[in-house]
Amino acid sequence: MESQALLVLLLFVLVLSIFLGFELINKVPSTLHTPLMSGANAISGITIVGALLASGGEGTFSSILVGTFAVFFASINVVGGYLVTNRMLKMFKKK
Amino acid sequence: MIAFFQSSIFANLAYIFASILFIFGLKMLSSPETAQRGNLVSASGMLIAILVTLAQNEIIAYEYLLIALIGGLIVGVLASSLVKMTSMPELVALFNGFGGIASLLVGVAEFINPSISTLIQIIAISFTVLIGGITFSGSLVAFGKLSEIISGKPLILFGQRFVLSALLFVALLLVIELIISTGLLNISSQTILFTLIGVTLILGVLLTAPIGGADMPVVIALLNSYSGLAASSAGFVINNNVLIVAGALVGASGLILTNIMCKAMNRSLSNVLFGGFGAAPSSSEESGQIQGEVKPITAEDAYLILEAANSVLVVPGYGMAVSQAQHVVRELGELLEDNGCEVKYAIHPVAGRMPGHMNVLLAEANVSYDVLAEPDDVNPLMDTVDVCIVIGANDVVNPDARENEGSPIYGMPVIEVDRAKTVFILKRSMAAGFAGIDNPLFLKENSRMLFGDAKESISTLVSEFKT
Numbered sequence A: 001m002e003s004q005a006l007l008v009l010l011l012f013v014l015v016l017s018i019f020l021g022f023e024l025i026n027k028v029p030s031t032l033h034t035p036l037m038s039g040a041n042a043i044s045g046i047t048i049v050g051a052l053l054a055s056g057g058e059g060t061f062s063s064i065l066v067g068t069f070a071v072f073f074a075s076i077n078v079v080g081g082y083l084v085t086n087r088m089l090k091m092f093k094k095k
Numbered sequence B: 001m002i003a004f005f006q007s008s009i010f011a012n013l014a015y016i017f018a019s020i021l022f023i024f025g026l027k028m029l030s031s032p033e034t035a036q037r038g039n040l041v042s043a044s045g046m047l048i049a050i051l052v053t054l055a056q057n058e059i060i061a062y063e064y065l066l067i068a069l070i071g072g073l074i075v076g077v078l079a080s081s082l083v084k085m086t087s088m089p090e091l092v093a094l095f096n097g098f099g100g101i102a103s104l105l106v107g108v109a110e111f112i113n114p115s116i117s118t119l120i121q122i123i124a125i126s127f128t129v130l131i132g133g134i135t136f137s138g139s140l141v142a143f144g145k146l147s148e149i150i151s152g153k154p155l156i157l158f159g160q161r162f163v164l165s166a167l168l169f170v171a172l173l174l175v176i177e178l179i180i181s182t183g184l185l186n187i188s189s190q191t192i193l194f195t196l197i198g199v200t201l202i203l204g205v206l207l208t209a210p211i212g213g214a215d216m217p218v219v220i221a222l223l224n225s226y227s228g229l230a231a232s233s234a235g236f237v238i239n240n241n242v243l244i245v246a247g248a249l250v251g252a253s254g255l256i257l258t259n260i261m262c263k264a265m266n267r268s269l270s271n272v273l274f275g276g277f278g279a280a281p282s283s284s285e286e287s288g289q290i291q292g293e294v295k296p297i298t299a300e301d302a303y304l305i306l307e308a309a310n311s312v313l314v315v316p317g318y319g320m321a322v323s324q325a326q327h328v329v330r331e332l333g334e335l336l337e338d339n340g341c342e343v344k345y346a347i348h349p350v351a352g353r354m355p356g357h358m359n360v361l362l363a364e365a366n367v368s369y370d371v372l373a374e375p376d377d378v379n380p381l382m383d384t385v386d387v388c389i390v391i392g393a394n395d396v397v398n399p400d401a402r403e404n405e406g407s408p409i410y411g412m413p414v415i416e417v418d419r420a421k422t423v424f425i426l427k428r429s430m431a432a433g434f435a436g437i438d439n440p441l442f443l444k445e446n447s448r449m450l451f452g453d454a455k456e457s458i459s460t461l462v463s464e465f466k467t
Helices: A002-024 A029-058 A061-091 B002-006 B006-028 B035-055 B062-081 B085-112 B117-144 B160-178 B189-208 B213-237 B241-264 B269-274 B299-308 B318-322 B326-338 B358-362 B377-383 B454-466
Strands: B311-316 B342-346 B389-393 B421-428 B448-450
Touching: A002 A061, A002 B213, A002 B241, A029 A061, A029 B035, A029 B085, A029 B213, A029 B241, A029 B269, A029 B358, A029 B454, A061 B035, A061 B062, A061 B358, B002 B062, B002 B241, B006 B035, B006 B062, B006 B318, B062 B085, B085 B117, B085 B213, B085 B358, B085 B454, B117 B213, B117 B377, B160 B189, B160 B311, B189 B358, B213 B241, B213 B269, B241 B311, B269 B299, B269 B326, B299 B448, B299 B454, B311 B326, B311 B358, B318 B326, B326 B342, B326 B358, B326 B454, B342 B377, B377 B389, B421 B454
Parallel strands: B311 B342, B311 B389, B389 B421, B421 B448
Antiparallel strands: none
């Protein structure tokens, strides 16, 4: 029962977040399409939280190894994504 | 006190805070004045989420994860600081793929972890692997096409759709087998998972390979959305709210962008994904002969016309990125302004290889973002424009989209440059655009072709102005 309640709660969060996402970025000027995309891409690196838990938590050697690779890829996504977005946004100036 | 920072209640509160920062960050990203701060807000949310996770007492060993974290940090810093602005589309595609593979690996790690997974987790793992795998291999193909490691042309294999639907069916069967384990296949669940991974990787390739270079903005936006959905799905695997919220936000924003791109081409998403656009023969021959002849112009004559112009509209396309002409374009724009001429830039949403590609290049060249206009802003005033300079754009200025019902791009919103008094078209040769369609714009009465490399042609114009 408890896992069912949890699932419903998580689904509830998912549905609300999707609607929130649509509302948040409904009107984006096309000037910002690329930075928005790469900034959002960096946010999708949030999967690093799961990767850290898999790499540093309890598990077999293989699960830890897989988790460690996940940390590596996710951190490239996060660090590279934010830096590259910042580099682009620095150039957007109004004279 | 230390025990509190290690507790899951603290972590969950911090995750909520991180989610709030992501939401505000994304909101701020949608306006040029606040975008840079928005990115920082979102990055600090990420930092909080990572630090809080590292403090958890669930984490018992740090050596592996620290090595991976530092390795990723170095690669990320190097890649993002060394890449040229013109290579931005492929880098974004690559990062996107890494996000996808990371989610996939999180799912796999949870699956092979001996602690018993609940049914919900198994379902979530299947979805994470499915979406993560497609995101990863799809992004790698997109990366290959954008960096021209593989051909940008649509690659249609024989029986593409059949293979695709067969593979989707197999993937579905494997997912069902993982969830309810009927034992019909008589292989271990790990083997099923690894087969599923293999199938999803092939699926990603097959879904991206048929898509031509001109449709890349749609694909990148869509893959971006997938990477968010994969992260969201991984959130269900580890019962974590911040993954679900952040992933869903990215999924939604990616879908919005995808939709904007599709609308800008007047095509449905399924048409972009399965249409194999550009592989079909053009129908312009049967639908009326194109009349007129190509009228070349020299840079010297073009200068004389520009010198007398009061308003100039620059329409860049992928050709500007290829010849790296953005800096000389800005220089020409400044010289024209000094000459008392009004200069604007009209940018079509799908010009280039990713959403907003031209805007980034012109921003790099120091063009103020308030002179970058969208087609809807410039089209009503087109009759008052003295000179339109089309730089390496083709399909987004094709008048057939308005006039020729037989054209494959009929109905696509275009920049109506042919209504300007004079149109200069900078082009390397008379080849058709990426969609492989003839462009009657080149033959119009008011069109003048300035053949040659865009950067060289504009440099010549600039030096004419200076002398």
